[in-house]
Amino acid sequence: QQPVQSPQAVILREGEDAVINCSSSKALYSVHWYRQKHGEAPVFLMILLKGGEQKGHEKISASFNEKKQQSSLYLTASQLSYSGTYFCGTGEYGNKLVFGAGTILRVKS
Amino acid sequence: NAGVTQTPKFQVLKTGQSMTLQCAQDMNHEYMSWYRQDPGMGLRLIHYSVGAGITDQGEVPNGYNVSRSTTEDFPLRLLSAAPSQTSVYFCASSPPAAPGTGELFFGEGSRLTVL
Numbered sequence: 001q002q003p004v005q006s007p008q009a010v011i012l013r014e015g016e017d018a019v020i021n022c023s024s025s026k027a028l029y030s031v032h033w034y035r036q037k038h039g040e041a042p043v044f045l046m047i048l049l050k051g052g053e054q055k056g057h058e059k060i061s062a063s064f065n066e067k068k069q070q071s072s073l074y075l076t077a078s079q080l081s082y083s084g085t086y087f088c089g090t091g092e093y094g095n096k097l098v099f100g101a102g103t104i105l106r107v108k109s
Numbered sequence: 110n111a112g113v114t115q116t117p118k119f120q121v122l123k124t125g126q127s128m129t130l131q132c133a134q135d136m137n138h139e140y141m142s143w144y145r146q147d148p149g150m151g152l153r154l155i156h157y158s159v160g161a162g163i164t165d166q167g168e169v170p171n172g173y174n175v176s177r178s179t180t181e182d183f184p185l186r187l188l189s190a191a192p193s194q195t196s197v198y199f200c201a202s203s204p205p206a207a208p209g210t211g212e213l214f215f216g217e218g219s220r221l222t223v224l
Binding site: 005042 | 153211
């Protein structure tokens, strides 16, 4: 079952902040975040592992609440280059990594 | 360093035809997977593999077959194409065998249209 992302879409002005949420009904051992530009492949942003380990880009921050199976991606001081579709992927026990439907982010000047 | 290579990039099929989407990676990754992307649906997992000789079904496996005879290659076969299989297909790989514990490296995608 796909994780649920919210909001479905958000429009920001440059410099504004945004939070994208991801929620699953399954027990998770990891959460991934990827960004996809139109016509391109998804690009890795961050992975959060059960137990607190995080790997990813320095300018991206995220949280993972293991008990609630929820994660949030924090985008601060947004730039035009942040525009795209953001996907969360959840690592489920039983060897599956499934993605949400995505959140469309548009940053305007 | 080629990374994950998918071929073909574009393909048009008629209903009932079969074809194979190729995926190859040169990073010696254990984990490989196939996703399809449709508008508003995100990325949906079709099949995945945690190593040569080992494959398993994802969320939407019907109508697709896979095999993993080598670490490098993970082809996706459409047995009898249907218009519902019109989509963009992405192959992705990851270093650790345990899916979800490492960064996914995606191929550029293959756009398939079934008439």
